[in-house]
Amino acid sequence: MQPAHDDAIRVAVSTVIFSLRSGDDGDVLTIPLVRRTREPHRGQWAVPGGWLATDEDLRDAASRTLAETTGLSPSWLEQLYTFGEIDRSPGRVVSIVYWALLRSDLVEAQRSAAGAPENVEWFAVDDLPDLAFDHRLLVDYAIWRLRNKVGYSRIAAGLLPDEFTLAELRAVYETVLGRRLDPSNFRRLIEGSEALVPTDAFRTGAHRPARLFRWDAEVELADRGPVGHG
Known part of the structure; x- marks a missing residue:
């Protein structure tokens, strides 16, 4: 042919x-x-x-x-x-x-x-x-x-403003994955990553002020396991 x-x-x-x-x-x-x-x-x-x-x-x-x-x-x-x-x-x-x-x-x-x-x-x-x-x-x-x-990288940053709270970040993961994540496990996994950098700013509202974070563009969430698993 x-x-x-x-x-x-x-x-x-x-x-x-x-x-x-x-x-x-x-x-x-x-x-x-x-x-x-x-x-x-x-x-x-x-x-x-x-x-x-x-x-x-x-x-x-x-x-x-x-x-x-x-x-x-x-x-x-x-x-x-x-x-x-x-x-x-x-x-x-x-x-x-x-x-x-x-x-x-x-x-x-x-x-x-x-x-x-x-x-x-x-x-x-x-x-x-x-x-x-x-x-x-x-x-x-x-x-x-x-x-x-989304569970392995900082890809959620593409859906978020430059600065965000952990609750906002978790909401993005939950929306993309289509399921709820345990807040405590999520905080422990994410806060232990070098990719997430705390700022000196806070978001105020009806509840207690929430610290704002940003992503370090040079660091991935590699080697910490997928978010929402395990």
């Missing part, structure tokens, strides 16, 4: 971007989707993305296509996987998929500044519409990767 010509294969770059949004029962893990305006799958929702230009790197393409389709610029971006099944799209299309995080306090500011496209909406990951192509597979894989990685 003769190999296909290079010009018969197109390369797309897509990004599954996560953020937290306030819901009736607390924060909800959400992603933005784009309603397609042309065939195939016109009118269906899809993961933001676009074609790779011949003169750009993959990461640059991920940032560009995300900004063009949603008006968003993530605070954390990582390559996820390559999807290239033969029948996943009309024609031969290979998709390089990234996953990204964006702080909830920056979402609306970025969308307002960029003039958010009308065909973009945010959806809870547990309540997604039917998606075009094989994009549900892309999203499910990204969710799985996020939930597996």
Whole structure:
């Protein structure tokens, strides 16, 4: 069998971007989707993305296509996987998929500044519409990767402001993992990490003041075991 010509294969770059949004029962893990305006799958929702230009790197393409389709610029971006099944799209299309995080306090500011496209909406990951192509597979894989990685690294920082309380940090982990964590065990594990740096500032409110923390960008939570396990 003769190999296909290079010009018969197109390369797309897509990004599954996560953020937290306030819901009736607390924060909800959400992603933005784009309603397609042309065939195939016109009118269906899809993961933001676009074609790779011949003169750009993959990461640059991920940032560009995300900004063009949603008006968003993530605070954390990582390559996820390559999807290239033969029948996943009309024609031969290979998709390089990234996953990204964006702080909830920056979402609306970025969308307002960029003039958010009308065909973009945010959806809870547990309540997604039917998606075009094989994009549900892309999203499910990204969710799985996020939930597996969040317990081992400072990835939650991509969903938080620069400074935060331990309760706010625990809430992020609980939202991503989809389950409650024991507060005492969580505090003991996190406070013992060199990645978490206490500040001199406190958040005041109805309860006693809570110390604010920040992440040390040079340190990971490596070798301490996954949060929420054991």
